[in-house]
Amino acid sequence: MKEIIFGILSGIVAALGMGGGTILILLLGIFTEIEQHFIQGINLVVFIPTSIVAILMNIKNKTINYKQALPIIILGIVGAFLGSFLAFKFDNRILKKLFGIFLLIIAILETYSFFRQYIIQKKEDNKNK
16 A cells, blocks of 8 residues: 555656655655665656656647757766666665665755755845835
8 A cells, every 4th residue: 555655656746847766765765675776676667657757748848958858868878877787786775875865965955955046036035125
């Protein structure tokens, strides 16, 4: 039952463009006994249909800049090969810790970005008054 809930949550987050895989990996890592290597594999399989739906919706809404997307796609594929090669070089416990550190860094950067944008907006609002 919890896998169904995790799938729905990650699908919703992915549809919002926030990286549903991160949520899926986090939930599976915390609330199940599945090894990190398998969790990452599950995430990749789930990513395919989720991303296809998101791509189709963005094509329909004409929100894709193909000129910018192409180099990101190419480098993303290269990064995926390098990342999966590296992932199998690490023990499950180390991989779990590295992923946790990665999430922590992302959380810090996102929080910083949010407050920075908030401060900039406040300054603009004060100028316009």
